[in-house]
Amino acid sequence: xxxxxxxxxxxxxxxxxxxxxxxxxxxxxxxxxxxxxxxxxxxxxxxxxxxxxxxxxxxxxxxxxxxxxxxxxxxxxxxxxxxxxxxxxxxxxxxxxxxxxxxxxxxxxxxxxxxxxxxxxxxxxxxxxxxxxxxxxxxxxxxxxxxxxxxxxxxxxxxxxxxxxxxxxxxxxxxxxxxxxxxxxxxxxxxxxxxxxxxxxxxxxxxxxxxxxxxxxxxxxxxxxxxxxxxxxxxxxxxxxxxxxxxxxxxxxxxxxxxxxxxxxx
Ligand SMILES: Nc1ncnc2c1ncn2[C@@H]1O[C@H](COP(=O)(O)OP(=O)(O)OP(=O)(O)O)[C@@H](O)[C@H]1O
Numbered sequence: 001x002x003x004x005x006x007x008x009x010x011x012x013x014x015x016x017x018x019x020x021x022x023x024x025x026x027x028x029x030x031x032x033x034x035x036x037x038x039x040x041x042x043x044x045x046x047x048x049x050x051x052x053x054x055x056x057x058x059x060x061x062x063x064x065x066x067x068x069x070x071x072x073x074x075x076x077x078x079x080x081x082x083x084x085x086x087x088x089x090x091x092x093x094x095x096x097x098x099x100x101x102x103x104x105x106x107x108x109x110x111x112x113x114x115x116x117x118x119x120x121x122x123x124x125x126x127x128x129x130x131x132x133x134x135x136x137x138x139x140x141x142x143x144x145x146x147x148x149x150x151x152x153x154x155x156x157x158x159x160x161x162x163x164x165x166x167x168x169x170x171x172x173x174x175x176x177x178x179x180x181x182x183x184x185x186x187x188x189x190x191x192x193x194x195x196x197x198x199x200x201x202x203x204x205x206x207x208x209x210x211x212x213x214x215x216x217x218x219x220x221x222x223x224x225x226x227x228x229x230x231x232x233x234x235x236x237x238x239x240x241x242x243x244x245x246x247x248x249x250x251x252x253x254x255x256x257x258x259x260x261x262x263x264x265x266x
Contacts, residue, residue, distance in 0.1 A: 029053035048241035064238035112179025169200035226255035
């Protein structure tokens with residue numbers, strides 16, 4: 001794709017599929033997002049017109065049945081996948097129109113991503129893992145930032161350990177520090193507690209919640225777990241590639257109930 005000038009977001013309030021007015025102060029948003037995987041008769045319409053906005057300083061959980069498009073939405077929002085149609089914005093920047101090169105540079109500084117499986121390099125130290133994305137981008141590591149990022153996730157003093165010397169929860173903390181080291185506008189997390197036991201999962205969720213409450217970050221998390229979704233300010237429910245419902249300040253019980261209703265409809 002040709003390199004394009006940075007476009008400016010329209011200064012109008014917007015509405016999600018569920019009809020909630022989000023307003024103009026947004027960290028990220030999707031506008032009429034469509035994503036088709038494959039072509040012709042084998043094509044799968046993973047997203048079929050998702051419009052949603054994420055206000056700064058909020059924690060959103062994305063839920064829905066298997067195959068409803070959660071990961072596809074997260075990847076499009078994080079600039080890791082390109083929508084077939086529609087647009088993705090980070091603040092006033094239209095991400096979906098950027099060249100690959102500009103997108104890669106911007107993605108490094110503006111968003112962080114945490115995976116279920118931690119994705120750490122076992123032969124590297126904790127500090128080297130946190131520095132790695134910057135090094136791959138040709139940047140000189142800033143040791144103070146690495147130390148600060150590790151302190152924020154409760155791992156001060158663990159810089160020289162290897163991932164194999166840490167528990168699963170601590171490894172996920174390293175992955176979160178790696179995602180936060182550039183102080184991104186939005187942290188995206190795909191099932192960040194999926195590989196952890198319940199107690200450790202709660203520690204990670206509390207950490208994500210603190211990143212929003214204490215540091216003013218914005219977090220968007222895919223999860224299958226209603227208890228995890230209970231940490232969020234808002235839950236978006238996806239089914240068949242569209243947002244079908246939205247819950248504000250949800251309890252785990254409310255989320256579970258809506259999910260089972262969705263399951264009955266599926
Ligand atoms: N690379 C791909 N090629 C073809 N189809 C894909 C690809 N990625 C996803 N899909 C399809 O798109 C649809 C949405 O997938 P997606 O992974 O976004 O759903 P999900 O809600 O995250 O599912 P799960 O909860 O099982 O992880 C599914 O039907 C899936 O099979």
